[in-house]
Amino acid sequence: MFPIIRYGLEQKGDKNINSINIDNVDNSINREQVLLSKINERLAGKRKQRQPAEKVSVEVKLKKQKTERKYEERTTVSIESKRHASSSSAIEGLNENILEAFPRFEIPKKTAAEMAISKRLGITDWIAHPITIDPDKTVPVDKKDNEGDERFGLSKELIARCKALGITEFFAVQLAVIPILLSSRSLLNTHHLSPPGDICVSAPTGSGKTLAYVLPIIEILSKRIVTRLRALVVLPTRDLVTQVKETFEAFCKGTDLKVGVITGQASFASEQAQIIGNNENNLRLLGGLSKIDILIATPGRLIDHLAITPHFTLQHLRYQDWLPHVLKAIQSCTQTQKIDNNNDDGAYYNKENNKNHKELQSQLIADYDLSSSDFLSKEIPIHDAVCSATSVLGLPPTDISDIQEPFVQKLLFSATLTRNPAKIASLQLTNPRYIAVQLPTDDQKQGQLQTEIKYTIPSSLKEYMIITSSSEKPLVVLHLLHNYHVSAVLCFTKSVESAHRLSKLIQFFEASFSNDTGRSSNNDDKDIDEKQIVATEYSSDLSKKERIKILNKFKAGKIHILICSDLIARGIDLDCVDTVINYDVPLFMKKYVHRVGRTARAGRAGEAYSLVETQEARHFKEMLKKANHLDKVKKINIKHELLAPMEQAYQNSLTSLKDYMTRGKSSVINYQKSYDE
Numbered sequence: 001m002f003p004i005i006r007y008g009l010e011q012k013g014d015k016n017i018n019s020i021n022i023d024n025v026d027n028s029i030n031r032e033q034v035l036l037s038k039i040n041e042r043l044a045g046k047r048k049q050r051q052p053a054e055k056v057s058v059e060v061k062l063k064k065q066k067t068e069r070k071y072e073e074r075t076t077v078s079i080e081s082k083r084h085a086s087s088s089s090a091i092e093g094l095n096e097n098i099l100e101a102f103p104r105f106e107i108p109k110k111t112a113a114e115m116a117i118s119k120r121l122g123i124t125d126w127i128a129h130p131i132t133i134d135p136d137k138t139v140p141v142d143k144k145d146n147e148g149d150e151r152f153g154l155s156k157e158l159i160a161r162c163k164a165l166g167i168t169e170f171f172a173v174q175l176a177v178i179p180i181l182l183s184s185r186s187l188l189n190t191h192h193l194s195p196p197g198d199i200c201v202s203a204p205t206g207s208g209k210t211l212a213y214v215l216p217i218i219e220i221l222s223k224r225i226v227t228r229l230r231a232l233v234v235l236p237t238r239d240l241v242t243q244v245k246e247t248f249e250a251f252c253k254g255t256d257l258k259v260g261v262i263t264g265q266a267s268f269a270s271e272q273a274q275i276i277g278n279n280e281n282n283l284r285l286l287g288g289l290s291k292i293d294i295l296i297a298t299p300g301r302l303i304d305h306l307a308i309t310p311h312f313t314l315q316h317l318r319y320q321d322w323l324p325h326v327l328k329a330i331q332s333c334t335q336t337q338k339i340d341n342n343n344d345d346g347a348y349y350n351k352e353n354n355k356n357h358k359e360l361q362s363q364l365i366a367d368y369d370l371s372s373s374d375f376l377s378k379e380i381p382i383h384d385a386v387c388s389a390t391s392v393l394g395l396p397p398t399d400i401s402d403i404q405e406p407f408v409q410k411l412l413f414s415a416t417l418t419r420n421p422a423k424i425a426s427l428q429l430t431n432p433r434y435i436a437v438q439l440p441t442d443d444q445k446q447g448q449l450q451t452e453i454k455y456t457i458p459s460s461l462k463e464y465m466i467i468t469s470s471s472e473k474p475l476v477v478l479h480l481l482h483n484y485h486v487s488a489v490l491c492f493t494k495s496v497e498s499a500h501r502l503s504k505l506i507q508f509f510e511a512s513f514s515n516d517t518g519r520s521s522n523n524d525d526k527d528i529d530e531k532q533i534v535a536t537e538y539s540s541d542l543s544k545k546e547r548i549k550i551l552n553k554f555k556a557g558k559i560h561i562l563i564c565s566d567l568i569a570r571g572i573d574l575d576c577v578d579t580v581i582n583y584d585v586p587l588f589m590k591k592y593v594h595r596v597g598r599t600a601r602a603g604r605a606g607e608a609y610s611l612v613e614t615q616e617a618r619h620f621k622e623m624l625k626k627a628n629h630l631d632k633v634k635k636i637n638i639k640h641e642l643l644a645p646m647e648q649a650y651q652n653s654l655t656s657l658k659d660y661m662t663r664g665k666s667s668v669i670n671y672q673k674s675y676d677e
């Protein structure tokens with residue numbers, strides 16, 4: 001049910017016909033918009049080729065397939081394209097023609113009552129009517145469509161790369177998003193006429209959102225000729241940046257696309273050197289100094305580079321994972337060009353903002369100790385090129401004097417997408433579409449607005465809550481570790497300090513318990529409940545090297561439980577995780593969704609246990625109820641007798657912990673040994 005658009009020149013008698021086919025059109029996709037873009041593109045192409053005024057005939061074949069019956073409708077639209085006609089009047093003319101001639105069907109009409117509800121709730125219209133796709137839908141990656149074309153328009157090379165990396169089927173979110181992003185690829189040369197719409201995607205944790213944008217971005221950018229920064233992905237943590245970089249690099253193999261990261265883990269100067277070339281001649285010859293096509297960044301470091309790295313520009317961006325500062329930077333590119341487009345050295349700077357930039361620059365230069373770097377120049381920011389993105393894609397070059405608004409397609413992906421009208425408004429989305437990977441809600445089934453917040457949790461996840469006292473929580477964790485068949489656990493606490501204490505306590509317990517029972521941490525042949533549990537904390541206090549080392553041991557099964565604050569609650573993809581424990585329950589549903597979503601990823605099974613202190617139970621249940629999720633979380637009671645066999649070792653470990661906390665690490669046995677070796 002996605003639009004497959006084909007268009008080309010057809011010979012009809014002595015006339016050339018531009019034909020556009022749109023097959024299997026989903027109702028919720030704005031067909032007119034798609035069609036209009038295609039026609040605009042044709043007309044723009046003709047204008048760019050300086051062709052004389054002529055009649056452009058556009059034949060529209062609209063095929064719609066229904067399950068029970070097939071029918072085809074054909075409409076021909078003839079459009080007069082006048083030479084030198086302004087693009088906006090051409091669009092208006094086209095709009096009228098097309099809207100009249102184009103058959104419309106099944107776009108749900110809102111009743112007055114629905115509109116009133118939507119207005120009262122402040123829900124943006126396009127959010128209230130998402131394009132939904134069943135989370136369990138998958139399709140083989142090399143499935144051909146009726147015409148024998150590769151599915152989704154992904155190149156054979158990229159499909160082969162998917163298969164080489166073990167991707168044999170596309171997941172629901174990829175089925176929904178890839179065709180939409182690829183359908184706007186040809187809009188690259190008509191951005192001033194009709195930019196592609198932005199998209200917001202809400203899909204469960206572990207459902208494959210990363211590939212849903214990585215594949216189309218690579219597919220489209222791989223056709224570029226000159227390296228320029230065209231895609232920017234902004235992610236909240238360094239670990240996530242590393243993860244997404246690895247995904248991009250794995251799928252970029254075989255193309256000459258280059259991926260860079262800025263996270264603050266390398267020195268500022270080396271990050272600058274990684275993303276921007278320093279040869280002024282390059283700037284003149286190639287119209288740009290970017291060394292990378294795709295940049296993945298954490299927000300803070302990105303802002304710093306925007307402020308002080310010369311020639312670092314977002315003016316060629318085609319895609320961005322949205323961020324307000326990015327938006328500002330893109331807008332300032334346009335202003336910069338408007339102010340300074342007679343500057344003859346090929347570099348532009350924004351005079352209006354220069355004062356503030358200079359203040360910020362001095363501060364950052366001092367912060368990063370960059371005063372001696374000859375990489376910096378006085379005028380900040382300097383954008384690195386003079387022509388727009390269009391000319392490097394093998395399309396007709398753009399006239400430099402013809403200032404155009406840069407267009408950027410904003411792609412917003414989340415498992416907990418906001419529906420807050422104020423937040424949505426601040427995104428400044430253009431012609432947005434909302435794709436939700438979820439079964440239709442009861443509201444939608446009845447053809448009504450989706451008014452309630454609904455987070456979709458992976459169907460393969462089993463969720464439990466255990467109501468207990470604060471003092472018994474560590475024992476409950478130990479009980480789960482020893483008596484439930486868990487092998488790779490992420491345990492979330494409310495703070496780094498709390499993670500530290502719990503991991504120490506488990507280490508002391510295991511030493512005492514194994515002395516009692518003669519168990520060994522190296523006995524890999526035995527079930528987890530028969531061997532010593534290896535626990536360690538994973539926190540932002542650790543260096544990158546230490547974190548990588550710990551994660552590798554965890555993946556190899558040498559560490560059984562990682563105790564962490566929320567550092568890795570979002571986005572991190574560790575396919576070995578079979579259990580999540582909420583040692584301290586989150587106060588907000590969003591956090592709950594992200595935490596429990598570290599397991600049951602990519603269709604695998606997983607379990608999540610929330611340890612709820614008696615006084616927290618009411619709030620926790622209310623939070624779940626509000627999100628329509630209370631009945632999904634099963635309550636389990638752990639009888640006190642079940643904990644009794646561990647009681648003695650637990651008391652010993654409490655004493656050791658007390659000793660450790662008061663006298664410091666040195667007085668305590670080296671429990672780290674088990675995972676440091």
Ligand SMILES: Nc1ncnc2c1ncn2[C@@H]1O[C@H](COP(=O)(O)OP(=O)(O)OP(=O)(O)O)[C@@H](O)[C@H]1O
Nearest residue numbers: 167169170171205206207208209210415571573602
């Ligand atoms: N089509 C596919 N076939 C098999 N595995 C896939 C496919 N798509 C993605 N995956 C795998 O699924 C896992 C989860 O993907 P990803 O990290 O993109 O999820 P996500 O939706 O971004 O999750 P989160 O919201 O938690 O960040 C990854 O290990 C990824 O490699």
